[in-house]
Amino acid sequence: MARWDPDGRTRLQQAALALYSERGYESTTVAQIAERAGLTERTFFRHFADKREVLFFGSDVMQQQLTDAVASAPESASPLEAATAGIEAAAGLLEERGPQVRTRQAVVAASPELQERELTKLAGLASALAETLRGRGVAGPAAALTAEMALAVFKIAVEQWAQGDSKATLVDVIHESLAELTAVTSQQVRR
Incomplete structure (x- = not known):
């Protein structure tokens, strides 16, 4: 097996996703992932703390992109517009990696640990979103509520988009959500 490979992380991620999809997350071992990727277990642990983290690597990049977009939204944008x-x-x-994201969503949905x-x-x-909104001058409770609402919309939209067969983009599904x-929220509450 190769001692060093510049795309080892990507190969491990692809191998893990394929194995989780084929065998299930719980039934797949780190040794199997490393073998499928043509690498060693030691190489696996240089890139990831455990087999779960293979699916969550890059979350920091997503968080940075999200907060940067909120921070750079026009000053005239409402808190919800900035969060959007x-x-x-x-x-x-996520759209850049559509097929992988769809497979990942199915793997996560099948495992309580991954959920x-x-x-x-x-x-x-x-x-992070709430903190960025606070940096824009949104009061504490309003920032937290807006952030939670936006992430709920995001979560539901990703789930719908990943399951859907339509040609709608994830952004389209976010707007629908x-x-x-x-x-x-505009309907009156009936008692």
């Missing part, structure tokens, strides 16, 4: 700019930027990253890790990732994104949220 952030989730649209994050959507761009928990996904929720942790989304909570981190919401926290935001329209649904607006419709729901």
